[in-house]
Amino acid sequence: MSGLWPIFKREFVAYFATPLAYVFIVIFLFAMGAFTFYIGNFYQNGVADLSVFFAYHPWLYLFLVPAIAMRLWSEERRSGTIELLLTLPIPVWASVIGKYLAAWAFTGVALVLTFPIWLTVNYLGNPDNGVILAGYVGSFLMAGGYLAIGAAISAATSNQVIAFVVSVVVCFLFTVSGAPLVLDFVRVIAPLPIVTAISSFSFLTHFGAISTGVIDLRDIIFFVSLIALFLAINIVLIDLKKAS
Amino acid sequence: MAPVPHERANPRVQMIEVEGLTKQFGPLAAVAGIDLRVGRGEVLGFLGPNGAGKSTTMKMITGYLSASSGRVRICGQDIESQTIAAQRQIGYLPEGAPAYGDMTPRSFLNFIAEVRGFYGATAKSHIERAIANTELDPVLEQPIETLSKGFKRRVGLAQAILHDPPVLIMDEPTDGLDPNQKHAVRRLIRDMAPKKAIIVSTHLLEEVEAICTRAVIIDRGRIVADGTPYELLTRSRHHNAVSLLLPTVQAELAWARLKSMNDVVSVEQSARPDGLTMLTAFPRQGALLIEDVSALVMAEHWDVRELYAEPGRLEDVFRAVTTHDAARARAQASGANP
Numbered sequence: 001m002s003g004l005w006p007i008f009k010r011e012f013v014a015y016f017a018t019p020l021a022y023v024f025i026v027i028f029l030f031a032m033g034a035f036t037f038y039i040g041n042f043y044q045n046g047v048a049d050l051s052v053f054f055a056y057h058p059w060l061y062l063f064l065v066p067a068i069a070m071r072l073w074s075e076e077r078r079s080g081t082i083e084l085l086l087t088l089p090i091p092v093w094a095s096v097i098g099k100y101l102a103a104w105a106f107t108g109v110a111l112v113l114t115f116p117i118w119l120t121v122n123y124l125g126n127p128d129n130g131v132i133l134a135g136y137v138g139s140f141l142m143a144g145g146y147l148a149i150g151a152a153i154s155a156a157t158s159n160q161v162i163a164f165v166v167s168v169v170v171c172f173l174f175t176v177s178g179a180p181l182v183l184d185f186v187r188v189i190a191p192l193p194i195v196t197a198i199s200s201f202s203f204l205t206h207f208g209a210i211s212t213g214v215i216d217l218r219d220i221i222f223f224v225s226l227i228a229l230f231l232a233i234n235i236v237l238i239d240l241k242k243a244s
Numbered sequence: 245m246a247p248v249p250h251e252r253a254n255p256r257v258q259m260i261e262v263e264g265l266t267k268q269f270g271p272l273a274a275v276a277g278i279d280l281r282v283g284r285g286e287v288l289g290f291l292g293p294n295g296a297g298k299s300t301t302m303k304m305i306t307g308y309l310s311a312s313s314g315r316v317r318i319c320g321q322d323i324e325s326q327t328i329a330a331q332r333q334i335g336y337l338p339e340g341a342p343a344y345g346d347m348t349p350r351s352f353l354n355f356i357a358e359v360r361g362f363y364g365a366t367a368k369s370h371i372e373r374a375i376a377n378t379e380l381d382p383v384l385e386q387p388i389e390t391l392s393k394g395f396k397r398r399v400g401l402a403q404a405i406l407h408d409p410p411v412l413i414m415d416e417p418t419d420g421l422d423p424n425q426k427h428a429v430r431r432l433i434r435d436m437a438p439k440k441a442i443i444v445s446t447h448l449l450e451e452v453e454a455i456c457t458r459a460v461i462i463d464r465g466r467i468v469a470d471g472t473p474y475e476l477l478t479r480s481r482h483h484n485a486v487s488l489l490l491p492t493v494q495a496e497l498a499w500a501r502l503k504s505m506n507d508v509v510s511v512e513q514s515a516r517p518d519g520l521t522m523l524t525a526f527p528r529q530g531a532l533l534i535e536d537v538s539a540l541v542m543a544e545h546w547d548v549r550e551l552y553a554e555p556g557r558l559e560d561v562f563r564a565v566t567t568h569d570a571a572r573a574r575a576q577a578s579g580a581n582p
Binding site: 003005006007009010013014017018079080081083084086087088089090091242243244 | 307
């Protein structure tokens with residue numbers, strides 16, 4: 001093994017060694033419930049599906065995922081343990097991917113803990129569980145995307161607050177890049193192909209497609225390649241710090 | 245000065261080879277060309293003022309920082325191109341002994357063992373040995389962030405020696421330890437020394453005399469002195485200086501007689517409140533004074549309370565070869581090339 005597994009294990013356990021994990025999970029579940037039942041009018045809709053539940057995922061992730069990602073590298077840098085980590089005989093990519101996967105697995109745990117709402121909807125009616133499964137897969141992939149962005153930004157600074165704020169902004173841009181807010185601005189300064197390209201980066205569009213139950217390979221590829229891109233940026237940033 | 249082979253060192257087994265190492269931080273040359281060879285059995289004491297480039301050099305040797313130029317080889321493996329293979333040979337205690345504060349020493353050492361590729365019984369025996377050598381038993385199950393500075397340092401030390409590495413690099417291993425703990429760490433280093441190449445940075449000059457077979461002083465990124473502690477001591481003005489303590493009433497005469505001796509360059513005196521005066525006679529370079537001075541004392545029947553020759557003081561050498569903070573600041577402000 002390249003050291004990826006011990007890194008993953010250490011990082012994953014570290015979440016539960018501090019209150020962070022419990023605070024995050026409680027807030028995540030509470031907010032999910034609040035959005036779904038009160039703002040999304042889950043009961044009043046009278047439809048046995050979880051579309052309102054999933055509709056709020058991008059917006060919750062926008063703030064909660066950078067909160068997980070911000071400590072990934074900033075914390076190592078601040079406490080000096082990065083010096084220990086990078087002088088252990090582990091390749092940089094194994095550290096980057098190991099830490100990332102631990103954080104992603106943690107968001108996965110939080111997501112799985114929303115199962116009562118799935119039980120509820122199955123109790124109330126006969127939802128299409130295939131669509132719900134697709135929604136969960138899409139949501140997990142999207143969380144992975146936000147997380148990869150946040151992790152890369154965290155690698156650039158030892159200040160967690162800066163890491164958090166910048167991550168939220170960048171994640172926001174990715175979330176709404178298909179919306180007029182961004183596109184109207186881009187249209188003024190860029191030609192049409194670029195506008196189309198930017199709008200295709202929208203998390204909302206890709207996640208929206210998956211959560212309707214249509215698992216299109218292109219949407220999967222979008223999230224997977226976005227994650228790969230930001231992990232590569234993360235590795236480069238860590239390597240650059242060695243040279244500076 | 246060329247490295248002098250120590251009797252315990254085998255100069256043919258070069259475990260750490262550093263050639264022309266430099267590091268630029270913007271316009272500042274933190275390390276400006278360092279050459280070092282450290283063989284098995286050597287304990288190299290790395291000395292220098294704050295900001296001289298000690299830590300930066302160690303960070304480059306261990307592969308945490310990339311060098312601007314030059315090369316580092318650990319047991320023949322290049323730290324840039326064969327990073328992982330080279331890092332397997334190194335045990336490293338970084339400055340401040342960083343460790344994951346939320347872990348306990350035991351879980352931290354388990355993690356290190358696993359990363360280093362030890363499992364099961366092998367891992368257990370390595371961990372137990374590291375714990376025993378650093379006397380960590382009392383705190384094994386407490387989170388590292390709650391430990392005292394001394395225990396934190398020892399956790400870092402345990403981590404560094406866990407895999408019994410042939411090359412050991414330690415940045416201020418005894419910083420923050422009490423005298424008993426310092427003694428224990430020095431004994432540990434001395435015990436490990438015959439089978440390893442060790443670099444220790446320190447601010448404590450007595451530490452160099454206690455454990456090092458070789459001392460290297462660096463200043464402004466360059467090596468300014470390199471030799472055994474004894475060789476450096478011979479460069480001290482206190483080397484072979486003779487001090488005698490006698491009643492102040494006799495001091496004036498004694499001072500004049502000492503001053504007139506052939507090999508004496510100067511005599512310093514300091515009166516003490518108890519009616520005694522300490523006289524120190526500094527010899528010409530290479531001269532031995534103690535025999536002549538004691539003969540003189542006998543002949544003159546002075547009432548001498550103490551009489552001894554000094555081996556020399558590393559502090560003298562350190563201050564003579566390194567620049568003071570003020571001079572350093574002036575040099576940097578004027579843009580002079582360090």
